[in-house]
Amino acid sequence: MVLWLCSVFGSKARLAGNGEPLTRAATQNPATLQRPRRAGDSGTLSGVGVLAKGDRHCLRTPPGQRTRMAPQSTMGIDQFFTRRLLLAGLCMALLALGSGCATRPPDRVENICDIFDHQPRWYDYAKESEERWGTPIATQIAFVRQESTFRHNARPPRTRLFGFIPWRRPSSAYGYAQAQDPVWGEYMDEEGSLFARRTHMKYALDFIGWYNHRSHQRLGISKQNPEHLYLAYHEGHTGYRRGHWQNRPTVQRSAARVNRFANEYNSQLPACEADLRCRRFWQVGPFCDS
Numbered sequence: 001m002v003l004w005l006c007s008v009f010g011s012k013a014r015l016a017g018n019g020e021p022l023t024r025a026a027t028q029n030p031a032t033l034q035r036p037r038r039a040g041d042s043g044t045l046s047g048v049g050v051l052a053k054g055d056r057h058c059l060r061t062p063p064g065q066r067t068r069m070a071p072q073s074t075m076g077i078d079q080f081f082t083r084r085l086l087l088a089g090l091c092m093a094l095l096a097l098g099s100g101c102a103t104r105p106p107d108r109v110e111n112i113c114d115i116f117d118h119q120p121r122w123y124d125y126a127k128e129s130e131e132r133w134g135t136p137i138a139t140q141i142a143f144v145r146q147e148s149t150f151r152h153n154a155r156p157p158r159t160r161l162f163g164f165i166p167w168r169r170p171s172s173a174y175g176y177a178q179a180q181d182p183v184w185g186e187y188m189d190e191e192g193s194l195f196a197r198r199t200h201m202k203y204a205l206d207f208i209g210w211y212n213h214r215s216h217q218r219l220g221i222s223k224q225n226p227e228h229l230y231l232a233y234h235e236g237h238t239g240y241r242r243g244h245w246q247n248r249p250t251v252q253r254s255a256a257r258v259n260r261f262a263n264e265y266n267s268q269l270p271a272c273e274a275d276l277r278c279r280r281f282w283q284v285g286p287f288c289d290s
Contacts, residue, residue: 103201105150112141112265113272115150123276125202133209134216138265139226139258140205143233146258147178152199154178176204183211183236208233215240227259 106118116123126137148154155174158166172181175198179187187207188196196203215221215232219240223229232240234251245251 103152109145109150110264112138112268115141116272116276119201120276120279122201122205123273125205128202129205129209132206133213134223135209135212135229136224136262136266138269139212139223139229139262140208141265142226142258142261143208143230144176144201144204145261146230146254147173148176150176152176152201175199176201177207179204179207187211226262227255230255230258 103119106115108114108118122141123137126140129135129140130137144150152175154176156169156171158169173179174181177198179198184192184198184207187210191206191210193203196206198204198207211233212221212223212229215229215237216223218237219232221228221232228240231245231251234254235245239245245255
C-alpha cells in the first residue's frame with residue numbers, strides 16, 4: 001500500500017503545474033517565434049515588420065540583431081523539488097506508521113532472554129509497566145505468549161457460515177494483549193495515551209499491568225499469582241467472581257499454561273537482565289540501573 005502511494009505521488013510529482021513533463025522546454029513567447037511565410041499570408045509579426053502579401057521569402061533576423069529567446073521558467077523546477085520533498089516525507093511517515101509496530105514474532109519463545117534478544121525494547125516496556133502497575137515482567141510476557149504468540153495483529157479466527165463461508169469473529173479481541181473494544185475503551189479513558197494502540201507492545205504491556213492492578217484491587221488477587229490473574233483477565237472480573245472458569249476446563253488449562261510460562265521466564269530472566277538494563281552506551285557506572 002505504501003509503495004503504491006509513493007509510485008502514484010511520484011508520477012504526479014514529475015509533472016509541472018500545467019500537466020506538462022518538467023523535462024520539456026518551457027513554452028516560448030509567441031512574440032519571439034519566427035517561421036516561414038507562405039503565399040497569401042499577410043499581417044505583422046511583433047518586432048519584425050510588415051510582410052507584404054505574396055512574399056515567399058522567410059523571415060530573417062535583421063543583421064546585427066540577436067534573436068531574443070524567452071528565458072527558461074524555473075517555476076517547474078521549484079515545484080518538482082518541492083513535490084519530491086513532500087513525497088519523501090509522506091513515504092517515510094507511511095512507512096513508519098505501517099512498520100513501527102509490525103514487529104516479526106520471535107523465533108524462540110521458550111526462553112525470555114531469547115525474546116528480549118529479539119526485541120530489547122520489549123524489556124524496557126515490560127519494566128516500565130512493572131514499575132507502574134506491579135505485575136512482574138515474566139507474567140506480562142507469559143500473558144502475551146498465551147494471548148497472541150507475539151503477533152501484533154492477532155485476532156480470533158472467523159466463524160464459518162454453513163461450514164465454509166468466512167463470517168463474524170467471536171469477539172473484538174485484537175493485538176498483542178487481545179484486548180477487547182469495551183475494556184480497551186476503559187483503559188484509554190483512564191490511563192491510555194493519545195497514540196496508544198493495541199498493536200504496539202508498549203501499550204499492550206501497559207494494558208496488561210493496568211488490568212491486573214484492577215484485578216488485585218477488585219478481587220484481591222495477588223500480583224504474584226499468574227494463574228488467577230489470567231483467569232480474571234480471560235473471564236472478566238464479574239465472570240471470575242461468579243466462578244465461571246470452574247466449569248471451563250479449557251480456560252483452566254490456559255491459565256495453568258500461563259502460570260508455567262511465567263515461572264519459567266522468571267527463573268530465566270536473571271541471566272540476561274543486567275545486560276538488558278545496561279545495554280546502551282551511556283549506561284555505565286552510576287548511569288546503569290542494575
